[in-house]
Amino acid sequence: MTITNKLLKRQLKKAGIKLGTAPDKESFEKFLSLVENSYTENNDTRRMMEYSLDIFSQEMREAVDELEVAHKEVEKKDKLMFQQSRFAQMGEMISMIAHQWRQPLNFIGTTTAAIQFDIFFNKLDKDELLKHTDNIAKQSQYLSDTIDDFRNFFRNDTGVEDISYSELIDSVLNIIGESIESKGITIIKDLKSKNTFTTYSNELKHVIINIIKNAEDILLENKVQNPYIKITTYDEELHSILAISDNGGGISEDVMEKIFDPYFSTKTKKNGTGLGLYMSKIIVEEHCTGSLQVGNTKDGAEFKILLKYNAQI
Numbered sequence: 188m189t190i191t192n193k194l195l196k197r198q199l200k201k202a203g204i205k206l207g208t209a210p211d212k213e214s215f216e217k218f219l220s221l222v223e224n225s226y227t228e229n230n231d232t233r234r235m236m237e238y239s240l241d242i243f244s245q246e247m248r249e250a251v252d253e254l255e256v257a258h259k260e261v262e263k264k265d266k267l268m269f270q271q272s273r274f275a276q277m278g279e280m281i282s283m284i285a286h287q288w289r290q291p292l293n294f295i296g297t298t299t300a301a302i303q304f305d306i307f308f309n310k311l312d313k314d315e316l317l318k319h320t321d322n323i324a325k326q327s328q329y330l331s332d333t334i335d336d337f338r339n340f341f342r343n344d345t346g347v348e349d350i351s352y353s354e355l356i357d358s359v360l361n362i363i364g365e366s367i368e369s370k371g372i373t374i375i376k377d378l379k380s381k382n383t384f385t386t387y388s389n390e391l392k393h394v395i396i397n398i399i400k401n402a403e404d405i406l407l408e409n410k411v412q413n414p415y416i417k418i419t420t421y422d423e424e425l426h427s428i429l430a431i432s433d434n435g436g437g438i439s440e441d442v443m444e445k446i447f448d449p450y451f452s453t454k455t456k457k458n459g460t461g462l463g464l465y466m467s468k469i470i471v472e473e474h475c476t477g478s479l480q481v482g483n484t485k486d487g488a489e490f491k492i493l494l495k496y497n498a499q500i
């Protein structure tokens with residue numbers, strides 16, 4: 188018989204037992220006591236290991252709990268930041284709505300004056316009056332639509348929706364277009380993308396507004412001659428791209444590294460929250476599973492939103 192177990196071999200040797208020969212009583216008892224000792228040692232080691240394992244798993248559980256708490260806090264902080272940036276945007280948008288309303292209100296005012304004039308000089312013509320009242324109704328509808336757009340825009344419960352880049356841009360420019368153009372900034376549109384996405388359309392509108400507002404800010408701050416904001420969309424093999432560029436001079440390298448950081452802002456005059464691009468990045472990349480990139484053209488900054496072809500959330 189051959190023995191391969193090293194420990195057993197050692198114990199046999201220590202007890203003075205040779206294989207193939209009958210052991211005497213003393214050697215056999217010595218051997219038994221050696222074997223018993225190793226069993227006891229084994230048990231002790233096992234108990235020690237079980238004990239360490241218990242401590243280890245308890246520590247692991249505590250670490251997981253701590254991680255969960257930290258994760259919840261980050262979520263809470265993000266929610267607060269979301270609200271903070273939304274409130275800042277709301278304030279700005281109210282002044283934009285005022286711009287958007289100016290023209291239809293003027294129109295209603297002058298049409299009413301024209302009707303009063305006709306009444307006063309007894310020139311009231313039924314068809315003419317119908318035309319005027321029809322126009323007033325249309326303008327009132329437009330005013331009411333703008334308010335609806337604005338209210339929908341700030342609702343929190345809006346989910347995913349099928350939408351194209353063109354629809355997103357139209358809806359954004361309906362709210363802020365007039366206000367930007369009233370500052371002498373030309374909006375150039377070159378919309379070639381045909382794709383639609385099933386995505387968080389309302390959140391994407393906020394992103395587009397953030398980017399356009401940033402372009403407006405830099406153009407005004409640098410008092411740029413012939414300022415423009417260019418909005419381009421096109422489809423590539425894997426992505427559809429929405430690019431927004433300006434001729435405001437671009438972003439320097441040291442600023443570029445930080446623009447997506449929370450609370451980073453170079454705007455001292457208007458007291459920027461520095462949350463616009465931070466939130467935009469989270470919306471595009473985490474909520475809409477796309478990508479938000481930045482670069483400089485020869486004239487200024489360019490932001491690109493890339494959404495996957497036929498992206499489904």
Ligand SMILES: Nc1ncnc2c1ncn2[C@@H]1O[C@H](COP(=O)(O)OP(=O)(O)OP(=O)(O)O)[C@@H](O)[C@H]1O
Pocket residue numbers: 275397401402405433435437438442446451452453454458459460461462463464465488489
């Ligand atoms: N088109 C741009 N051209 C040059 N710099 C830009 C442009 N867009 C963003 N930046 C820079 O990125 C910074 C961060 O922008 P972000 O929108 O996050 O905050 P903010 O505009 O400063 O504040 P808020 O969005 O609250 O008004 C800006 O302060 C500005 O320095």
Ligand SMILES: [Mg+2]
Pocket residue numbers: 397400401459463464
């Ligand atoms: Mg901003």
